[in-house]
Amino acid sequence: MSSNSAEPNKSTGQYHSLKGTVVEAVGNLTGAESWQESGKQEHAQGEAEYKAAEAKGYAEGTVDRIGGKKDSIIGAVTGDSTQQNAGNLRKNKGEAQQNINS
Template sequence: MSSNNMTSGEPNKTSGQFHSTKGTAVETIGNMTGATSWQQSGKQEHAQGETEYRAAQTKGYTEGTADRIGGKKDSVVGAVTGDSSQETQGNLRRDKGEAQQNFNS
């Protein structure tokens, strides 16, 4: 995937979606013109874009899960120890994690 935005090694949903769409367009042009090299490169770029998008989605969901679990733990510990600040921060982290999971599911 030398042409995409994964130079940092991190999958990116926007970049993945761009390459998926671009690949589909290139493949369509190849189909219309009979240019098999365009068909193949379009299919390949589309597949790589889809893979990157799914990887970014999975990464985001996993990070959301970690925040949700960590936040729940902090919330419970704060409630048990009477530390309302820790409980509040835990609830916020849990809510953030849940939102991130929902966004990436």
């Protein structure tokens, strides 16, 4: 994962994956084994960071989807349309976040 951030990030994961691929390709063209190896490592780290960010986003979406559904049901049962609407919005946001990260 990226050493300058505690949280996994899709953008930096993609950047490091692409950069690693380029470094590896340069190593392949020049025969520089150290570049080949460092490129492979950076590509793998970038892919791992991307997948970790994706999993984190999916999990956060799940929390919003379930919490929103709960709030929507409680609002419907208690007749609180504000809570019901807020719950529906949160549920929809969670579903969208899951779709983006699946």
